[in-house]
Amino acid sequence: MSEKIVCDHCHLEFSKEVMIEDDGHYFCCNGCQGVFHLLSEEGLDSFYDKASGVKLAPPTQQYEDSSNFDAAAFYDKFVKINNDGFYEVSLIIEGIHCSACVWLNEKALHKMDGVIEANINFTNNKAHIIWADNVVKLSQIIDMIRAIGYNAYPYDASLQEAHANRERKDYYLRMSVAIFATMNIMWIAVAQYAGYFTGITQDIKTILNVAEGVLATPVLFYSGWIFFRGAYYGLKNKVVNMDILVATGALLTYIYSIYITIIENGEAYFDSVSMIITFVLIGKFLEVLSKKNAADTLDVIGKHIPSEVNIIRDGKIVSSKLHDVVVGDIVVVSSGEKVLLDGEITKGSGTFDESNLTGESDPVFKTVGQSVVSGTTSIDADIEFMATKDYEHSTLSNLVQLLESAINKKPRIEQMANKLSEYFSTVILVLAIGTFIGWWLWPHSFDTAFMVGISVIVIACPCALALATPVATLVGLSLGAQRGILFKEAAQLETMASCDVLVLDKTGTLTEGKPRVINEEAKTNFDRNLLYALASGSKHPVSIGIKDYIYEEHFQSYVHDTYEQIASQGIKATIGGFELLGGNEKLMKAHGIEIAASNSTNSLFYFAINGQLVAKYELKDTIKDGAQELVDGLKKQGIDVVMLTGDNQRVAKNIADEVGIVKVFAQQTPEEKANYIERLHNEGKTVVMVGDGVNDILALAKAHIGIVMGSGSDIAVDVGDVVLLHDSLVSLLDAFKISKTTFALIKQNLGISLVYNAITIPLAMAGYVIPLVAAISMSVSSLLVVGNSMRIRYKWSKQ
Amino acid sequence: MDSWVIAMMLGASIFLGAVALFAFLWALKNGQFDDEEKFLNAAKFDNEDDLNDAVNAQRKKEELKKAYKPE
Numbered sequence: 061m062s063e064k065i066v067c068d069h070c071h072l073e074f075s076k077e078v079m080i081e082d083d084g085h086y087f088c089c090n091g092c093q094g095v096f097h098l099l100s101e102e103g104l105d106s107f108y109d110k111a112s113g114v115k116l117a118p119p120t121q122q123y124e125d126s127s128n129f130d131a132a133a134f135y136d137k138f139v140k141i142n143n144d145g146f147y148e149v150s151l152i153i154e155g156i157h158c159s160a161c162v163w164l165n166e167k168a169l170h171k172m173d174g175v176i177e178a179n180i181n182f183t184n185n186k187a188h189i190i191w192a193d194n195v196v197k198l199s200q201i202i203d204m205i206r207a208i209g210y211n212a213y214p215y216d217a218s219l220q221e222a223h224a225n226r227e228r229k230d231y232y233l234r235m236s237v238a239i240f241a242t243m244n245i246m247w248i249a250v251a252q253y254a255g256y257f258t259g260i261t262q263d264i265k266t267i268l269n270v271a272e273g274v275l276a277t278p279v280l281f282y283s284g285w286i287f288f289r290g291a292y293y294g295l296k297n298k299v300v301n302m303d304i305l306v307a308t309g310a311l312l313t314y315i316y317s318i319y320i321t322i323i324e325n326g327e328a329y330f331d332s333v334s335m336i337i338t339f340v341l342i343g344k345f346l347e348v349l350s351k352k353n354a355a356d357t358l359d360v361i362g363k364h365i366p367s368e369v370n371i372i373r374d375g376k377i378v379s380s381k382l383h384d385v386v387v388g389d390i391v392v393v394s395s396g397e398k399v400l401l402d403g404e405i406t407k408g409s410g411t412f413d414e415s416n417l418t419g420e421s422d423p424v425f426k427t428v429g430q431s432v433v434s435g436t437t438s439i440d441a442d443i444e445f446m447a448t449k450d451y452e453h454s455t456l457s458n459l460v461q462l463l464e465s466a467i468n469k470k471p472r473i474e475q476m477a478n479k480l481s482e483y484f485s486t487v488i489l490v491l492a493i494g495t496f497i498g499w500w501l502w503p504h505s506f507d508t509a510f511m512v513g514i515s516v517i518v519i520a521c522p523c524a525l526a527l528a529t530p531v532a533t534l535v536g537l538s539l540g541a542q543r544g545i546l547f548k549e550a551a552q553l554e555t556m557a558s559c560d561v562l563v564l565d566k567t568g569t570l571t572e573g574k575p576r577v578i579n580e581e582a583k584t585n586f587d588r589n590l591l592y593a594l595a596s597g598s599k600h601p602v603s604i605g606i607k608d609y610i611y612e613e614h615f616q617s618y619v620h621d622t623y624e625q626i627a628s629q630g631i632k633a634t635i636g637g638f639e640l641l642g643g644n645e646k647l648m649k650a651h652g653i654e655i656a657a658s659n660s661t662n663s664l665f666y667f668a669i670n671g672q673l674v675a676k677y678e679l680k681d682t683i684k685d686g687a688q689e690l691v692d693g694l695k696k697q698g699i700d701v702v703m704l705t706g707d708n709q710r711v712a713k714n715i716a717d718e719v720g721i722v723k724v725f726a727q728q729t730p731e732e733k734a735n736y737i738e739r740l741h742n743e744g745k746t747v748v749m750v751g752d753g754v755n756d757i758l759a760l761a762k763a764h765i766g767i768v769m770g771s772g773s774d775i776a777v778d779v780g781d782v783v784l785l786h787d788s789l790v791s792l793l794d795a796f797k798i799s800k801t802t803f804a805l806i807k808q809n810l811g812i813s814l815v816y817n818a819i820t821i822p823l824a825m826a827g828y829v830i831p832l833v834a835a836i837s838m839s840v841s842s843l844l845v846v847g848n849s850m851r852i853r854y855k856w857s858k859q
Numbered sequence: 860m861d862s863w864v865i866a867m868m869l870g871a872s873i874f875l876g877a878v879a880l881f882a883f884l885w886a887l888k889n890g891q892f893d894d895e896e897k898f899l900n901a902a903k904f905d906n907e908d909d910l911n912d913a914v915n916a917q918r919k920k921e922e923l924k925k926a927y928k929p930e
Binding site for chain 2: 106144159162167170174176177181182192195229232233236237240244248261263264267268271274275
């Protein structure tokens with residue numbers, strides 16, 4: 061047994077013989093040796109103390125030339141120039157294992173001339189680098205990261221992400237100030253209230269008032285700035301919103317309290333000022349937390365489209381920007397690549413996945429002279445085609461434009477709390493002014509009349525109203541998250557609760573999208589290893605279904621001598637002298653094999669050896685568990701269920717009958733699906749669409765709520781509003797239940813705060829409100845709303 | 860007890876609280892809490908070398924900013 065030893069760079073263990081010995085150090089490979097020496101030369105070897113034995117990946121990978129990072133197209137897309145004229149880029153660093161890695165990368169970059177700032181986030185491995193481009197180039201920076209054993213690639217730090225982070229930080233700052241001041245005002249207020257009941261001298265009271273006033277000032281003008289801004293925009297648009305009520309209430313109370321402090325007579329209400337602002341600010345923050353940016357989604361669509369294509373110019377393959385390709389250019393597409401332009405094939409042939417456009421999962425075979433459509437993907441075709449349209453007029457570009465306009469014009473149902481607060485605010489303001497005038501005309505001093513008027517606004521504390529919706533939706537969101545249902549925006553819970561029509565996609569949503577064998581008819585005994593070998597070679601859903609069905613532990617692996625896939629027919633192969641045929645009726649007939657006619661509605665797969673039919677399989681796409689319950693449950697709630705599918709009428713009808721869906725539309729293109737949803741909108745219906753594929757995204761974007769299966773395509777998941785992580789129809793029904801519960805909860809909460817106000821406002825108008833009552837009233841109404849929401853949460857979590 | 864004692868104590872305690880609050884706000888603005896892992900590890904890697912490096916980096920940045928003339 062040879063001695064094991066660890067590599068001095070990556071700390072992986074190897075036998076001593078295979079290691080490279082270098083001056084008392086041992087390395088597993090040249091890569092590790094190189095990095096080790098680089099770090100020693102740069103004086104960064106304290107990295108190894110910090111990393112203390114953490115195992116790293118040996119830097120053995122060879123990278124392409126990094127000079128393409130300096131290309132203008134690349135700078136255009138990823139590099140920003142900041143206000144000082146420096147360049148900024150966001151990178152994702154690969155290979156970060158520990159905090160020492162972060163330290164090393166930052167140190168190494170900081171040591172480079174021209175790098176001004178390098179900041180790496182350990183949690184998400186994202187790096188933000190600022191440099192002076194006349195001193196150092198981005199390619200050199202990336203070379204450095206690669207030289208020390210990591211890799212970096214750029215990502216598009218979208219403006220929206222930065223904007224959302226900035227807004228959240230702004231709220232944190234304002235809330236910190238508000239909470240700090242309110243907590244301090246509270247302990248001063250304890251002394252005030254104690255004094256109110258047991259007696260207090262006026263000079264002590266004034267001192268306490270001044271202290272409270274000092275603390276309340278930043279709360280009102282810094283933390284409460286958001287409400288003044290909101291009130292300003294509300295007035296500009298001639299809407300009385302909640303911000304106006306909060307801003308006027310807090311400001312008037314603040315001015316009145318200052319007046320009281322100066323005349324040294326009466327009660328100041330600084331505690332009410334800061335409490336209103338703090339509570340409502342928290343409510344607003346909860347709403348901001350659960351908001352999705354429409355612009356975010358748009359960004360994502362662009363990200364899925366590569367910006368460069370390979371074209372042939374002067375007999376050489378060069379890469380060109382997508383927008384620079386003109387009609388007549390020859391474009392090269394190799395297998396696995398996306399087709400980005402429309403055109404006609406001039407060389408080569410192969411199969412294409414057109415499911416993005418048609419929803420049909422069967423690959424389509426194309427050869428010279430046939431047209432290719434942008435947005436499809438080449439499965440195994442290496443072709444050259446002549447562009448017949450430029451990018452702006454291509455099918456793909458059209459689709460993107462349609463999608464963008466659908467997302468921008470996404471219908472929204474106004475939230476109940478917003479509608480309500482408009483009326484509420486108006487009524488309260490009118491009542492307060494009425495009370496003030498009433499008291500003044502009845503012989504009372506201006507002081508008294510003003511104070512009573514103000515107390516109406518203070519007591520009609522909008523805190524409970526502001527908290528009612530955010531707290532309830534937060535409960536709904538967390539209930540959903542526990543069950544694998546991701547609502548991207550809180551407001552969607554409310555919209556979903558008022559849904560009239562549910563539109564379902566078939567494949568992948570209602571069914572598994574994977575055909576399974578339901579019946580096997582073997583004519584003779586045959587070697588199943590042969591069938592397994594035949595089916596393993598293809599990615600077609602039917603062959604996968606066959607493979608899964610006959611799979612056993614001890615299959616021998618045969619090697620195909622010849623193998624040929626015949627589009628829309630099947631597979632032909634020879635293995636060890638056996639001639640194998642597997643496929644549909646057409647394939648058998650083409651090879652002169654007689655088969656009995658069948659009137660089955662399911663897919664049939666025939667298998668023949670040496671021209672002799674040996675077995676027949678019947679396959680069917682299985683319906684997901686809970687489909688029946690879902691349809692029944694929704695019908696009971698009065699929701700219409702419709703099925704849209706790209707599949708043919710016969711298959712669609714078959715599935716629909718089984719689960720009890722009456723309205724079925726078959727052979728729908730993506731545009732037709734979207735149009736159908738648009739028609740429902742025009743009838744005034746609230747539509748929820750459930751889908752999973754790229755062919756559904758237009759419809760998903762058009763619907764009030766787009767629900768996506770978690771296993772669906774990336775774009776669909778990005779466009780969707782709700783994601784079902786477990787792909788199950790049970791959780792879809794749960795999503796409906798949760799949204800209904802949440803909506804009921806919102807209504808309850810709003811009801812509580814309104815009833816509360818209905819009781820306390822007349823008291824305030826009659827002048828019975830003393831400061832203690834005002835303060836308690838404020839907290840109790842908020843506590844009731846929060847408590848009620850907790851009750852619902854507790855009830856659900858017991859289930 | 861004279862009322863100025865209360866005023867002074869209130870003033871002093873609010874001032875001390877405010878100092879702490881401003882320190883917190885400053886840290887929040889500078890992104891010290893953006894990455895909780897790094898925030899915790901900062902204590903582990905705190906030594907003289909790193910402090911020197913940080914100062915040098917700051918100087919380099921200033922120099923570059925002075926020398927750099929964006930076109």
